[in-house]
Amino acid sequence: MSGLLESLLYFAVGCVLLIVGSNFLVSSSSIIAKRFGISEKLIALTLVAFGTSLPEFISSVYSVVIGDVGLPVGTVIGSCAFNIGVIIGLVALVFVPSKLEEMNAADWSFLLAAVLFSLVFYFMGEVPQVLFPFIFMLTFAYLLLGEQKIGGGESVENLKLAVVKLLAAIFMIYFGAKFTVDGITKLSDVLGVSTTILGALLLASVSSFPELFTSVIAMHKGLKEMSIGNIVGSNIFNFYVIVGFCGAFKPLNFAGVNLWSYVVLLMLTLMFLVFARTGRRLSRVEGLLLLLVYGLFVLTMF
Numbered sequence: 374m375s376g377l378l379e380s381l382l383y384f385a386v387g388c389v390l391l392i393v394g395s396n397f398l399v400s401s402s403s404i405i406a407k408r409f410g411i412s413e414k415l416i417a418l419t420l421v422a423f424g425t426s427l428p429e430f431i432s433s434v435y436s437v438v439i440g441d442v443g444l445p446v447g448t449v450i451g452s453c454a455f456n457i458g459v460i461i462g463l464v465a466l467v468f469v470p471s472k473l474e475e476m477n478a479a480d481w482s483f484l485l486a487a488v489l490f491s492l493v494f495y496f497m498g499e500v501p502q503v504l505f506p507f508i509f510m511l512t513f514a515y516l517l518l519g520e521q522k523i524g525g526g527e528s529v530e531n532l533k534l535a536v537v538k539l540l541a542a543i544f545m546i547y548f549g550a551k552f553t554v555d556g557i558t559k560l561s562d563v564l565g566v567s568t569t570i571l572g573a574l575l576l577a578s579v580s581s582f583p584e585l586f587t588s589v590i591a592m593h594k595g596l597k598e599m600s601i602g603n604i605v606g607s608n609i610f611n612f613y614v615i616v617g618f619c620g621a622f623k624p625l626n627f628a629g630v631n632l633w634s635y636v637v638l639l640m641l642t643l644m645f646l647v648f649a650r651t652g653r654r655l656s657r658v659e660g661l662l663l664l665l666v667y668g669l670f671v672l673t674m675f
Contacts, residue, residue: 376563383556388582390549395586397542398425399594404535425583425603426610427543428550430618432580437619443629445619450491450630450638451577451674453608457641458667459578460585461604465660468592479518480605481646483511487612488639494627495635502624509617515609546583553579574674581607601649633673641666 405411429452433445490508494500557575584607591603619625641663648659 376559380556380559380563383552383559385556387549387551387553387556390545390552391582391586392590394542394545394549395425395583396590397538398546398587399591401535401539401542403594404532405539408532408535423606423610425546425587426607426615427547428554428580428583429611430615431547431551432554433615433619437623437625440623442619442623443626445615446491446625446627447630448577448580449611449615450634451574452581452611453487454634454638454641454667454670455578455581456584456604456608457645458663458670460581460588461601461645461655462660462663462667463585464588464592464601465655465663466657467589477518479515480609483515483609483613484605485642485646487609488635488642490612491627492635492639494625495630495632498628500620500624500627502620505617505620505624507617508613509621512610512613512617515613550580550583553582574671631673634670637666637670637673641670 429448433448436442436444436448557579561575584603587603588601616625644659644663644666648655648663
């Protein structure tokens with residue numbers, strides 16, 4: 374019983390840190406965007422996406438250091454599927470986001486290319502290590518092709534406080550995700566559930582909690598572009614930065630993930646792109662469809 378309580382305590386503390394950290398991240402990045410004349414979307418695609426993807430990045434780098442070249446791929450693929458299927462699906466069901474027409478061609482093309490790269494790497498089997506630094510460098514190409522500063526900066530109060538809150542948010546998100554993952558891991562030991570199944574599904578979904586909380590809080594605050602931009606930027610960051618960076622040190626194993634998992638992730642990505650282009654917004658029905666297809670993704674893992 375003590376082990377169960379300990380795991381639940383870790384999980385609860387982690388969730389609290391994630392919620393508070395995500396709230397700080399959204400509010401502080403919005404203030405910084407206004408101060409420097411940067412759109413909410415660009416902030417979401419870069420700074421917010423980086424902050425919320427820290428759990429995936431840290432866990433993936435650590436796994437490569439200890440010699441596990443399969444975990445980073447599983448975490449990235451699972452996280453990308455969770456981001457689109459669950460987070461965007463839930464946001465669409467509850468809030469019906471708008472202003473999707475302001476996502477440019479670079480956003481959509483890099484998002485889709487990430488999934489196609491994954492499929493190609495799966496069929497290649499052994500991926501030449503020289504390709505991974507190239508993948509990492511594509512991140513900078515994406516940022517150069519993305520939206521730039523717009524207009525002049527606004528005068529805002531408490532800029533220094535916003536920066537402090539931003540740093541505190543990244544700190545809380547990292548430790549929040551760590552405690553949450555530790556709680557899930559301890560819970561798996563107590564319940565005797567397979568660590569392979571929990572690692573393939575729960576680690577990816579739990580490490581995506583920052584994106585979930587950040588998107589929901591952004592929608593609640595009326596920052597609709599930031600909510601969707603956070604997911605687009607996070608998925609792009611997950612692949613190009615995490616896979617590119619980790620693979621530069623050790624070639625990653627893409628064959629460790631079921632082929633059908635890649636296929637369903639491609640379905641989710643294409644559905645999101647098509648839905649977003651239809652009326653420039655996601656309907657509640659489309660959000661429900663994304664959730665159902667994510668359920669199919671879960672089934673492919675068994």
